[in-house]
Amino acid sequence: MHAPHPIDVAAKASGEPTFREIGVGPWEQTHPGEPRPTDPKYDSQLLDEGDRRNVLDRYRYWTVAAIKADLDARGRHDFEVAVENWTHDFNIGSMVRTANAFQARRVHIVGPHKWNRKGALMTELYQHVENHPSIAELVDCWHNRIAGEIAAARAEAGAAALHAHQAAQRGDTQALAARTAQVDAAEARIRELEAARVIAMDIIPGAVPMERYAFPKRCLLLFGAEGPGLSDKALELADDVVYISQFGSVRSINAGAAAAVAMHSWIAQHAVIGGVAE
Amino acid sequence: MHAPHPIDVAAKASGEPTFREIGVGPWEQTHPGEPRPTDPKYDSQLLDEGDRRNVLDRYRYWTVAAIKADLDARGRHDFEVAVENWTHDFNIGSMVRTANAFQARRVHIVGPHKWNRKGALMTELYQHVENHPSIAELVDCWHNRIAGEIAAARAEAGAAALHAHQAAQRGDTQALAARTAQVDAAEARIRELEAARVIAMDIIPGAVPMERYAFPKRCLLLFGAEGPGLSDKALELADDVVYISQFGSVRSINAGAAAAVAMHSWIAQHAVIGGVAE
Structure with a gap:
């Protein structure tokens, strides 16, 4: 029999591993005397x-x-994420969970239909998850959706401008101000939609470091599997290829971790951050 | 027999999953005609x-x-990371790999000696990894190390100031400038060391959102396991408790992913970022 490792003996003696309780007990215990909702x-x-x-x-x-x-x-937030599922990577579950935590607008699974839900911790129930047979189909759909939203915003801006013109003719300054604000808002949305980009997250020659990259508010982030990274088609169809700076010996961090770092970069640039945790 | 899912049929037909080759072949193939190093x-x-x-x-x-x-x-970078190993969390390997990628100064494993190396992808070979029986012992060691570095920097500043004084008396302006610069550098290092903090990464009442947190250059980041989070002792000994903002339904992202997001926040604030990937 081996003698126990001295670190393990001291660890046991420390008495440290006590943890706070996560979650809540039955309503009657947590709200004594209060009526049950x-x-x-x-x-x-x-x-x-x-x-x-x-x-x-x-x-x-x-x-x-x-x-x-x-x-x-x-x-939900204005970024969407897509994960290539050609190798049935077990990190997909973790990516779905992160997409839920950071409120991605949609999650796209590309390639084979079945994916490993283990790491998702049931978060797929709260998320809009779509399947696509290929990156080409996904990027096409996404561009069509953006084009549709631009057309709708243009129609809205046009109608508001017409109403603003009529209000000016009537001398109704209040209606004029409201309609002009509507035109401005629609035009701002059009600019945001026109700046939308498909961003491949991978470390390849010519990629730019994420730490210096300004994420467009509206974007589609493409993630590849552990090992092979993104497919050639994904790299070809992306507007930008962005990598997470590496300072050590490995080429990359774990795929689920890399996806979290990238989504969080969008969050740090665009999300409204709350106060102290409750 | 089930009919195959239409997404899977279309995925197969897309022909998309071709990947670039990672790494290199034998030297003779990659450097034809060149002498072998x-x-x-x-x-x-x-x-x-x-x-x-x-x-x-x-x-x-x-x-x-x-x-x-x-x-x-x-x-290496000026942040260190510590992971509690009370529950033998499988994310520790992923954290070690990320610590290597982002060049943490040291990695500390707290509690039981053995940890799951699977996700580390052998990166532990390139990293300074230390074991500690408890958080109390680790934090104590770390404070002693910082205090020692401050004492050394003070001694260096004092000696340089004395030499500066002697150079001024001799009228040696070149030596005076060099010695004064040495005093300034040592004093800057002392300020940096005095600002060092122990940071617990966890989502508890009173924690501050990481997206608004200025990481001190010199710091020790404490990470807990999936589920229970950090131990009570870790939360008690930390100078700050910091959480990653959550916008969805889950309380937290995967522990390995959260550690990567936190380390990357330090990187984004303090590391020197390179250019386009080669």
């Missing part, structure tokens, strides 16, 4: 048994449907 | 058979020892 957003089983799920505290005791509806009502 | 930094087996390891292209054909020596010679 009847709002349908609450799940009666969770109220009975407590809620130890890996969800933010604001969603304690809520049903999955109520959480998804709340996320949609709060609005 | 004799520098001992090259590994003769890699020269013979090619190098498909997950290393940066600048290290192609190099031995492990030569790569580690080069990383040490280039210098």
